[in-house]
Amino acid sequence: MSTNQTDIREIARAAMKSALAKGAKESAATVGRTRNVSLEWRDGKIEKIGEATTRRLTLQLYVDGRYSQVSSSDLRPEALDTFIADSITMTRVLAEDPFRALPEPALYEGRPSVDLQLDDPAYPTVTPEQRRKAAQQMEEAARAVKGASAILSVSTGFDDTRTESFHVASNGFEGSRVDTVFFVSASVSVKDADGRRPEDSSFGGSRFLGEVPATAVVGREAAERAISRLGARKPPSAVMTLVIDNRAAGRLMGALAGPLSGASLQQKRSFLEGKLGQPIGSPLLDVVDDPLIPKAFGSRLFDVEGLAAKKRPVFEKGVLRSYYIDTYYGKKLKMAPTSGGVSNLAWTLGTRPQAAILKDVGEGILVTGFLGGNSNGTTGDYSFGVQGFRIRGGERAEPVGEMNVAGNMLELLKKLTAVGDDPWPYSAMRTPTLVFEGVQFAGV
Amino acid sequence: MSDNRGMTRRKAMGLGVAAVGSVAAYDILAGPARALAITGPGTTAGIGYFARFGVTEKLIQGTLGEALSSGGDFADVFFQHQVANTYLLEDGAVNRAFADVSLGVGVRVVKGDQTGYGFTEDLTPEGLRLASKTAAAIATGPSRPAPVSFHATGGLPARYAVKTRWEDVRPETKLPLLRSVNEKTMGADPRVRKVRVYFVDESGAMLLADSNGQIVEDLQPMTIMGLTCIAEQDGKREENAYNVAARDDISYYSQERIDRVVRECVKNTMILFEATPAPAGEMPVVLAAGSSGILLHEAIGHGMEADFNRKNVSIYSDKIGKLIAKPFVNIVDEGTQENARGAINVDDEGTVAGKTMLVQDGVLTTYLHDKISAKHYGVSPTGNGRRESYQYAPMPRMRSTYMLPGPHKKDEIIASVKKGIYCTRFTNGQVQIGAGDFTFYVKNGFLIEDGKLTRPIKDVNIIGNGPKVLELVDMVSDDLAIDEGGWTCGKNGQSVPVSQGLPTVRVASITVGGSTGKS
Numbered sequence: 001m002s003t004n005q006t007d008i009r010e011i012a013r014a015a016m017k018s019a020l021a022k023g024a025k026e027s028a029a030t031v032g033r034t035r036n037v038s039l040e041w042r043d044g045k046i047e048k049i050g051e052a053t054t055r056r057l058t059l060q061l062y063v064d065g066r067y068s069q070v071s072s073s074d075l076r077p078e079a080l081d082t083f084i085a086d087s088i089t090m091t092r093v094l095a096e097d098p099f100r101a102l103p104e105p106a107l108y109e110g111r112p113s114v115d116l117q118l119d120d121p122a123y124p125t126v127t128p129e130q131r132r133k134a135a136q137q138m139e140e141a142a143r144a145v146k147g148a149s150a151i152l153s154v155s156t157g158f159d160d161t162r163t164e165s166f167h168v169a170s171n172g173f174e175g176s177r178v179d180t181v182f183f184v185s186a187s188v189s190v191k192d193a194d195g196r197r198p199e200d201s202s203f204g205g206s207r208f209l210g211e212v213p214a215t216a217v218v219g220r221e222a223a224e225r226a227i228s229r230l231g232a233r234k235p236p237s238a239v240m241t242l243v244i245d246n247r248a249a250g251r252l253m254g255a256l257a258g259p260l261s262g263a264s265l266q267q268k269r270s271f272l273e274g275k276l277g278q279p280i281g282s283p284l285l286d287v288v289d290d291p292l293i294p295k296a297f298g299s300r301l302f303d304v305e306g307l308a309a310k311k312r313p314v315f316e317k318g319v320l321r322s323y324y325i326d327t328y329y330g331k332k333l334k335m336a337p338t339s340g341g342v343s344n345l346a347w348t349l350g351t352r353p354q355a356a357i358l359k360d361v362g363e364g365i366l367v368t369g370f371l372g373g374n375s376n377g378t379t380g381d382y383s384f385g386v387q388g389f390r391i392r393g394g395e396r397a398e399p400v401g402e403m404n405v406a407g408n409m410l411e412l413l414k415k416l417t418a419v420g421d422d423p424w425p426y427s428a429m430r431t432p433t434l435v436f437e438g439v440q441f442a443g444v
Numbered sequence: 445m446s447d448n449r450g451m452t453r454r455k456a457m458g459l460g461v462a463a464v465g466s467v468a469a470y471d472i473l474a475g476p477a478r479a480l481a482i483t484g485p486g487t488t489a490g491i492g493y494f495a496r497f498g499v500t501e502k503l504i505q506g507t508l509g510e511a512l513s514s515g516g517d518f519a520d521v522f523f524q525h526q527v528a529n530t531y532l533l534e535d536g537a538v539n540r541a542f543a544d545v546s547l548g549v550g551v552r553v554v555k556g557d558q559t560g561y562g563f564t565e566d567l568t569p570e571g572l573r574l575a576s577k578t579a580a581a582i583a584t585g586p587s588r589p590a591p592v593s594f595h596a597t598g599g600l601p602a603r604y605a606v607k608t609r610w611e612d613v614r615p616e617t618k619l620p621l622l623r624s625v626n627e628k629t630m631g632a633d634p635r636v637r638k639v640r641v642y643f644v645d646e647s648g649a650m651l652l653a654d655s656n657g658q659i660v661e662d663l664q665p666m667t668i669m670g671l672t673c674i675a676e677q678d679g680k681r682e683e684n685a686y687n688v689a690a691r692d693d694i695s696y697y698s699q700e701r702i703d704r705v706v707r708e709c710v711k712n713t714m715i716l717f718e719a720t721p722a723p724a725g726e727m728p729v730v731l732a733a734g735s736s737g738i739l740l741h742e743a744i745g746h747g748m749e750a751d752f753n754r755k756n757v758s759i760y761s762d763k764i765g766k767l768i769a770k771p772f773v774n775i776v777d778e779g780t781q782e783n784a785r786g787a788i789n790v791d792d793e794g795t796v797a798g799k800t801m802l803v804q805d806g807v808l809t810t811y812l813h814d815k816i817s818a819k820h821y822g823v824s825p826t827g828n829g830r831r832e833s834y835q836y837a838p839m840p841r842m843r844s845t846y847m848l849p850g851p852h853k854k855d856e857i858i859a860s861v862k863k864g865i866y867c868t869r870f871t872n873g874q875v876q877i878g879a880g881d882f883t884f885y886v887k888n889g890f891l892i893e894d895g896k897l898t899r900p901i902k903d904v905n906i907i908g909n910g911p912k913v914l915e916l917v918d919m920v921s922d923d924l925a926i927d928e929g930g931w932t933c934g935k936n937g938q939s940v941p942v943s944q945g946l947p948t949v950r951v952a953s954i955t956v957g958g959s960t961g962k963s
Contacts, residue, residue, distance in 0.1 A: 042755065050561040051578040054548075054835065070543040073565045087543055090529075093615045095537035128581070153757050189757040189878050196909075197759055197878035229879070237725040237961065267534070268638050268674050269683050332535075372742075372874030372883030373905040373957070378674065378683040383722075383905035383957045385874070385883035402881050404907050404957025406724065442724035442907075442957040 041135035141219025241364030249431035262329030281413030291343035298428025490596030490659030510576035515585030689930030722958030728864035737944030750817030786844035786943030797827030846945035850920025
């Protein structure tokens, strides 16, 4: 399948040229092709298998000072020809927008020449039998843990994807990318004495088949996590220390991504507006946007617009150092574009593991999962459902659930008092265990 | 999970993100049609719309033959063509549009409760053969024959009959709607700083054929218009949003509806300046009629989807036939409301969608079934087998979920609460199917003090446990309202449009996730 690389390049170049020939002043095209194979396993047998290869063209059109973006899965040349012509006609009826333009070509320059190691050449060698075996092993590991008699059901899965894409812009950009992802997951349901059936999971992935998390560990962890939920109770409402597990902590960073974006700033809907260069969190909040971490899930040599990837500090000892600004909102805000989207977040880590952190904390709540809730990007107010464990005497104690945390993000970030040594590697957020003091919990 | 960001993920990503996108020109539908005109002999009564893509009875028969070549019990093939246009107004002008065309086909093979699934955008016999071969691999046995003749499913309801097709409405007709909403919003209150309006129209078509010889086609239009308003007062900013959605055509956008969108959005934004932080802890909660139906979606709807019960992992797995709520609680899931966002004539497995009672007189009665779970339980499918697109196998999903009117009055319910909250607007919710814990996020509400609505509150999550909360629903009013908003339900990575509704309801006690201790 790697030999098909030329094919998507030709489709993209032809679509862009066709747009220019039909009256677009500038244009950019992206063609992606993804092959995904998935196997789901449940209680001793295959639940579902799926496989497909899918393609899609996305085209940006700059016509008479007007802009549209169109996409199609119907890539037959004659269908595309009509589609592009019709799209240009549609674009002409929109309002002119003087801020719309392709990126400054200077920002395409300096693309790093490192090998990010995102593409496993062994991808085509995965067999259905390998997937089935991995899924089965996870179930076996789950059912081998202490307390497994409470297990109602075990679901596991193996999922592998290879994505090729090619981006071309009429002002001189061309770039291609190939990446692979292998993902394993296990989910376990257990029966509680009161009729509840709590469920928890374990999952992880890698760019390379040989580095997929050990199935025995994933299966065991899913079962242990689910069994540890048995007997969960709603705790009293109180102000307490909040410790967030590394896997769960990405949710908080997700709530900052919107307010850090150029679109939110320009639309007056960001509580971080005007805060560049100011301290907004405790000095422990120290995070770099790093697109160049080998094998990581957010790594890239250029962003979605083609801007060459660069490491940038986002928070430096609590001070806000940069926003996520794309070309369009950069022009509207009169700010230099950085990149419109998060790559990987590289945290300045603490030196202690979570267990040692719990010892320091003494009393509080360890949050291991979020349930719903939302945050208001304009004001910074947040309110999230959470579950986890009480921390008593420096140890993880009884499970708690049906509980909520609420406050304001600006206040919360100032309350960050410890950072773990344990970045969660299976998400681009790469969050370590985080500790916040004095947070309002709602329960009974 | 349910949210009201108004658009599916793919469309939402198209707004403001450079490489993914959606929305198409007014006559884009004609593109593939002109390009792939292989109609004529071989097409049959059941194949109307999809004849333009070269879909014939022979092609379907060959596909099902390949799908059953390893001995599956059942197979179906799902063709889909969808054209979506999105227009966005920002900073006073409709200055961007997104168009998206999706054309593809998915092939499913079922063996017992096991599923094989393949899909492709290549509608040639060879493309379909490869997808079928993938799906067939779920079974290992001697081949079974495909049907030799097909019958069209007749007498389909017409719950969203297409009067004016979206592809026949020029953008010049749609753009003034967005401009009008912008002008009215800017003029409604001097505190308005920014206005964002989006408009989506979608022409969807599906064809389902299966190994029982059934062929059914359905044209499924959809439209959404949404408004976001950002206001400023004394250096503070607040934001709120309102949207309306329906399976309807351009006539949906009456003057009255547009005025209501503006009025509600501005009102719900300005009141945020007066709002005080919500309290934290357990208290009585009154849910206003309408979008509070999110309570049912999370507290019971997902848990009643039969796939979770067939797998024994739902908190409702052993509760059929049991009294789970007060006798005046009746909960329905149905696809029959004309032009509703959650309405469907048939589900994505070809079952005509009717009305399903989840709870009758307080007793849990029926799960929501697709064909796999219906066979498992030995019952008829309920028309809840839905999928996001041809890229996914169907599973049990909600349609329009609501509670029937009860014996109480709204005023009486509010007057009954000494200290609690009243919730009017929501953004999103989520549930854990097995543990039963669920949440929903309240954007607007009021404190209730001594039986009266007092100070406004905002931005507070509510968390409860499904069966426990249903037991605690102790008052139900007679004022059922189905919400007109663009709700989208997410499950296992698939989004589908849904509706929801509720009369005014009191929950005797539930945890309110505020930021101030209970006073």
